[in-house]
Amino acid sequence: MAAAPLLTMSGITKSFPGVRALDGVDLDVEAGEVHCLLGQNGAGKSTLIKVLAGAHQPDEGRISWEGREVRLGSPVAAMRLGIATIYQELDLVEHLSVTENVFLGHEVATRGFLRVRTARERAAALLRRLGHPEIDPRTLVGALSAAGQQIVSMARALSHEVRLIVMDEPSAALDPDEVGNLFRIVTDLTAQGVAVVYISHRLEEIRRIGDRVSVLKDGRVAARGLPARTTATREVVSLMTGREIAYVFPPRPARPYGTPARTGDEAATDRHSGDTGSGTTGSGTTGPGESGSGDAHSWDPWSKDPRSKDPYSKTAASQDSAPQDSAPQDRVSEDHRSQDHRSQDRPSAAHAPQDHEPHPPAPRSGPTVPTPLTPALLSLQSLTRKGEFAPLDLDVHPGEIVGLAGLVGSGRSEILETVAGARRPSGGRVLVDGKPLRPGSVPAAVRAGIGLAPEERKAQALLMLEPVSSNVSLSSLGRFSTGGWLDGRRERAAALAGTRDLSLSPADPDRPVRTLSGGNQQKVVLARWLLRECRVLLLDEPTRGVDVGARSELYALIRRLADEGLAVLLVSSEVPEVLGLADRVLVLREGVVVHRAPAAELDEHRVLDLVMEGAPSC
Ligand SMILES: Nc1ncnc2c1ncn2[C@@H]1O[C@H](COP(=O)(O)OP(=O)(O)OP(=O)(O)O)[C@@H](O)[C@H]1O
Ligand SMILES: [Mg+2]
Incomplete structure (x- = not known):
């Protein structure tokens, strides 16, 4: 009989007032694997890992550890099993030192007195292991950059005997070169049999270090344990979003900056070179009036390009087959067609072209970068x-x-x-x-x-x-007040428009941001x-x-x-x-x-x- 997975979560349900964040979620994680969790903002990823960390108690569901049912009644219970979590919102104490943060609530610090030197040496060793010997364990955490704080959080996770480490968007605060370092750490850990649950919105990272992927959508499992390297991007993205989508960039206008948008005919006649300071001429970009000429290009974030170097690994899929110097117009991947769906159900994507057929490359000759007619702003x-x-x-x-x-x-x-x-x-x-x-x-x-x-x-x-609406209008209060009175209705309407543009979920301006x-x-x-x-x-x-x-x-x-x-x-x-x-x-x-x-x-x-x-x- 095959050994039981390290972790099995089954039927996990968790509701908050007005929201069912998790609805019967299953997840299993093997020792030594990188199990990625994907899902849109608000899908329930952080809630699920908070249940796993003992920070939230599920309303329903069971959790087994090496085949035995366990109750993770508190963060300490999870820690005892060897589950460590690096949260999306780092939970460090800014006015304490790096060492104090690493060993917060730890034995070294709690046996009557703080064995400062031992703790500091151990913290320094952890920081070295994480590739950051330059972080001084005596520094106050509040004085570190976001990336530095992330490393401290990781040192804290590793200060325990870990068997499973959960990383909730660890790369969000990191620059690409830091991400390379993070991946080295993940690889080291998994080589030692530690399991990693990895949450990220950067799909190409998942392709690079993930073994399996589970997808959450609206608090439910949309897919469980897909192979991370071979599952097609479109499949995963459509599981996440319920539609087919790629990163679609709006077309660039081909008109002089600072002039109102005009028709394609007008724009097409107006192509000069000699941008301020650039001294270069551009290859063709097409204006909104010429929509359909394929300027908007999509970027397949999962595409692998053997030429790409660490720490970046992404590039447009069709670049592989296109000549190296091809213009972005060539880089319309097959996902381009998916804009059909977007432009129908997302009216805000006003710039998405309406024509979805692949287009021949635009001629590279001819200067097309518009000359600014108006002075610089x-x-x-x-x-x-x-x-x-x-x-x-x-x-x-x-x-x-x-x-x-x-x-x-x-x-x-x-x-x-x-x-x-x-x-x-x-x-x-x-x-x-x-x-x-x-x-x-x-x-x-x-x-x-x-x-x-x-x-x-x-x-x-x-x-x-406070609700979303007042947070959104915080720095624009002048706009919404007349004669000293705040116009709540206008404030709300503007906030609603702003949040709709960004697909805020739920699209409820009255919801507290917390x-x-x-x-x-x-x-x-x-x-x-x-x-x-x-x-x-x-x-x-x-x-x-x-x-x-x-x-x-x-x-x-x-x-x-x-x-x-x-x-x-x-x-x-x-x-x-x-x-x-x-x-x-x-x-x-x-x-x-x-x-x-x-x-x-x-x-x-x-x-x-x-x-x-x-x-x-x-
Ligand atoms: N403390 C809370 N009180 C009320 N609702 C909550 C609370 N925490 C989370 N939620 C809600 O639960 C749902 C899932 O949120 P969760 O933070 O798990 O999403 P996520 O998948 O981690 O998203 P993101 O990618 O944006 O981090 C959301 O609708 C969210 O608004
Ligand atoms: Mg989250």
């Missing part, structure tokens, strides 16, 4: 911060999305924060509409219309007990920033933690805001996202722009080469 003039990024000149025009690509430490976020006034430049200046801003002043930047949606959105205080899933809480913060009346939008990792089903809506929304005349500066670790969404891309390496080009001229491999090896040239 945002200008950076020799903007620099010593030790962070070299003097940078950049103009962003109304209607334009400029992407910054680069690894951790390349200065991406620092640039955004300096533009937003949160960091004081050591040289150069920021201008909005040609007017210089007071350096290092957030209020001055806000007054000028600059809005920053920062990377660490969770740290951005959400009013957890009761939303992690990804939906992020959408609330994002909706808040998108609703603000800013003219320059700085987006740092806008899709982190957002499920595949909602990403395309978010992309369409960002493009729509640009079409309405906003200037957008975007940072993302996901290179295909930068290439798909931006009009122009700046590639950064160690604080220096090593390349500028229209997004349509770049592909992922070129960007990665530049990021890793490119000699500074601009």
